[in-house]
Amino acid sequence: MIAYKTLVQNCALSLVILLTCNLANADMFVDRSVVIFDAESKPREDVKISNSGDENIYVQVEVLEVSNPGTKEEERIRVTDPKKLKLIATPNKLVIPPGGQKLVRIVNLAGQDSKEHVYRINVTPILAPLEDDTSQLRIVVAYQILTIVQAKKPSTSLNVERKGKTITFHNQGNTNLLLADGRQCDQDNQCQDLTSKRLYAGNTWVLSLPLNAPVTYSIRSFDGIKKEVYQ
Numbered sequence: 001m002i003a004y005k006t007l008v009q010n011c012a013l014s015l016v017i018l019l020t021c022n023l024a025n026a027d028m029f030v031d032r033s034v035v036i037f038d039a040e041s042k043p044r045e046d047v048k049i050s051n052s053g054d055e056n057i058y059v060q061v062e063v064l065e066v067s068n069p070g071t072k073e074e075e076r077i078r079v080t081d082p083k084k085l086k087l088i089a090t091p092n093k094l095v096i097p098p099g100g101q102k103l104v105r106i107v108n109l110a111g112q113d114s115k116e117h118v119y120r121i122n123v124t125p126i127l128a129p130l131e132d133d134t135s136q137l138r139i140v141v142a143y144q145i146l147t148i149v150q151a152k153k154p155s156t157s158l159n160v161e162r163k164g165k166t167i168t169f170h171n172q173g174n175t176n177l178l179l180a181d182g183r184q185c186d187q188d189n190q191c192q193d194l195t196s197k198r199l200y201a202g203n204t205w206v207l208s209l210p211l212n213a214p215v216t217y218s219i220r221s222f223d224g225i226k227k228e229v230y231q
Contacts, residue, residue, distance in 0.1 A: 031049075045105070049102055066119060088107050121145040167215055179205075
């Protein structure tokens with residue numbers, strides 16, 4: 001197995017190769033940024049990759065298994081031993097014609113167990129070599145699909161502590177939670193948006209608040225969305 005340290009937290013990442021002069025950009029789009037397998041879903045999901053440009057796009061697909069997700073010890077690991085594969089994305093290489101689209105199938109081979117498993121799937125355009133004596137500025141936009149295989153029996157337990165302008169969230173359950181649409185409003189109804197955050201099982205997040213006012217978050221998990229207010 002080959003380990004990668006965490007470099008990018010977003011679903012989409014930009015890689016820029018600077019040379020000079022002209023600009024070339026592959027017009028590739030991915031229709032899903034998050035795929036979740038639960039105990040009731042099929043063991044496969046399809047992701048559509050589209051090419052809105054006027055040239056063929058050559059794409060490489062790579063699955064990384066994430067250990068210690070959401071922590072300073074997080075690593076993204078490429079599994080090279082076929083016997084240890086728990087999740088695959090196929091095909092791992094494809095050519096998308098101009099104006100066309102193709103599907104990448106993500107297959108959960110291992111099913112569910114007592115632990116949630118997290119993966120990142122890189123979808124990266126492959127650039128052809130530059131011609132001799134040609135200088136270009138080429139921008140490659142690669143996408144990363146967050147893929148989560150939930151525990152067989154997921155449970156949520158979010159512990160929240162508020163001390164003045166600091167709030168601490170600790171996910172004590174066995175599945176991820178998404179804290180979204182965070183907001184604070186003062187007595188004059190002047191509001192500020194707060195950072196969104198996905199908390200994996202065991203994660204702790206300490207957030208410094210801009211106001212000494214109630215905190216509102218939408219907590220999204222496998223069992224729906226709940227709006228919570230923390231005084």
